[in-house]
Amino acid sequence: MASTEPTKDAPEAPTVTKPPPPPFNLFKLDLFLRLALxxxxxxxxxxxxxxKQTKYFSTPLTSFVVVLDAKFVYSPALIYFVxxxxxxxxxxxxxGAVSAYGVFRPSPANKFLFHVATFDGLMLGVVASATGAVAAVAYIxxxxxxxxxxxKVCNIYTKFCSFVASSVAISLASTIILLLLLTISTYSLHRRTMHN
Amino acid sequence: MASTEPTKDAPEAPTVTKPPPPPFNLFKLDLFLRLALxxxxxxxxxxxxxxKQTKYFSTPLTSFVVVLDAKFVYSPALIYFVxxxxxxxxxxxxxGAVSAYGVFRPSPANKFLFHVATFDGLMLGVVASATGAVAAVAYIxxxxxxxxxxxKVCNIYTKFCSFVASSVAISLASTIILLLLLTISTYSLHRRTMHN
Incomplete structure (x- = not known):
């Protein structure tokens, strides 16, 4: 052990430096969540x-048939949602495409993670507000x-209401996915501050 | 100038090492935004x-006066909003209290910034959904x-509607503030990855 130790006068032996570990990221999970989104x-x-659902209401005494339909364009909240x-x-x-690039070439800039986190936050706000708006209208x-x-109209337009309810439930899942995406971007940045 | 230069043979003069710069943060801006929030x-x-607004409707032929009031507890969306x-x-x-602590003792852990960013994101989703819900109901x-x-009911309950509209407009500002808070937490983490 002592023989390998360089003397103080001799020029320092070239030490084999390990390549730096790739920066911490969770791009595989990120890509999976973006596909889910x-x-x-x-x-x-x-x-x-x-x-869209169309209902035919026949009046009992006359031969008139009233056609009424329910579709999303009739409500501004539902248009905003779409x-x-x-x-x-x-x-x-x-x-997702950018994240896939990150999986195969795992050295994305920190700046990229910062931008992604910011836009994920913005999109979270947009999706959450749309979900809230449609949920409120659907509840009425x-x-x-x-x-x-x-x-209430859901006793008449059963199919329409069940479709809207399913849509809201699934967009709630989108909101949770966006929150997870935001968390993993921030977590990657946090981990990099420890390892850099 | 040359006389102060140490010779190569002399023992190396103790160099005054600068203290490491405090980790990058924007806690003053963060505190200001949390006060605004x-x-x-x-x-x-x-x-x-x-x-709350109370309306008295008098029927023209009888002496009955119908009292109808509008208040937030009558709508589940408005209760959720509150x-x-x-x-x-x-x-x-x-x-805000934690952020004030960060201003006066500017060395918060990176973990703290990560947690704050996550909770800011969660709160952004909650506030945005509540704003969307009330905006949708108010629009109807x-x-x-x-x-x-x-x-429409806002032609009758004018005061109630103007209060609700103001409340929604101000909570939209809250949503933007939360987005800014999220951005500066992420930005602080991003800057630390460059300087650490």
């Missing part, structure tokens, strides 16, 4: 768009509000 | 709670929805 937002938008969740779907495609549709005389 | 959430909740924004208000007090109150026969 894509799936949930896509299903959510499709359910909302195809939720716009917001479609944006989140597009966002999941773009950031389900239960009505006797104080202001808004009657 | 406290103010906006408090005003928002107060406006919603005091928004609960969510109150939680955000309490959250702003707790994290303002414009009605003729497709499902929900009549």
């Amino acid at each position: 894509f799936a949930t937002t896509l299903v959510s938008v499709i359910l909302m768009v195809i939720s 716009a917001a969740i479609s944006t989140a779907c597009l966002y999941s495609i773009i950031t 549709g389900l239960k009505g509000n006797k104080h202001v005389g808004w009657t | 406290f103010a906006t959430t408090l005003v928002s909740v107060i406006l919603m709670v005091i928004s 609960a969510a924004i109150s939680t955000a208000c309490l959250y702003s007090i707790i994290t 109150g303002l414009k009605g929805n003729k497709h499902v026969g929900w009549t």
Whole structure:
């Protein structure tokens, strides 16, 4: 052991330095969650768009048939929902591609993680507000509000309401996925401060 | 100048090492934003709670007077809003105190920044969903929805509606503040990965 020790006068022996460990990241989990975000937002938008239901009300005494339909374009909240969740779907495609790049070339800049975390936060706000808006309208549709005389409509438009409810439930899952994505971006940054 | 230079043979002069710079943080800005969050959430909740309006409708032929009032407890969306924004208000007090501690003793752990960013994200989702829910209900109150026969009520309960609208507008500001807080926590972590 002592023989290998370099003397003080001799030039220092070249030490074999280990390559630095790759910066900490969770890009595989990130990619999986972005794929899940894509799936949930896509299903959510499709359910909302195809939720149209047509009802035929025949009047008992005359031969008139009244046709009434329920579709998402009749409610501004539901239109906002479709716009917001479609944006989140597009966002999941773009950031999913970037995340896939991160898996195969695992040295993304810290700046990238910071930007992703910021945009994940923004998208979380948009998706959460859209989910809240549709949930509030759907609840009135389900239960009505006797104080202001808004009657419930889900006893008539059963199919429409079940589609909207499913859409809201799935977009709630999207919100949770976005929160997880935000957490893992921040966690990756946190871990890098320890190891850099 | 040359006389102060130490010779190569002499023992090396003790060099005065600079203390390491304090880790990057934006706690003053963070504290300011948390105070702003406290103010906006408090005003928002107060406006919603005091928004009660009572209307007296007299029937033209009889002497009956019908008393109808509008208050937030009549709508589940508005109750959720008060609960969510109150939680955000309490959250702003707790994290504001922690942030103030960070200003006066500027060496918080990175772990702390990570936890704060995660909880800011969670709170952002809660506040955004509550804002979306009340905005959707308020929009129906303002414009009605003729497709499902929900009549507008803001032409009757003018004061109630203006209070609710102000509350929603202020909680939208809370959402933006939470997004900024999330961004600066992530940015601080990002900057630390560069300097550590």
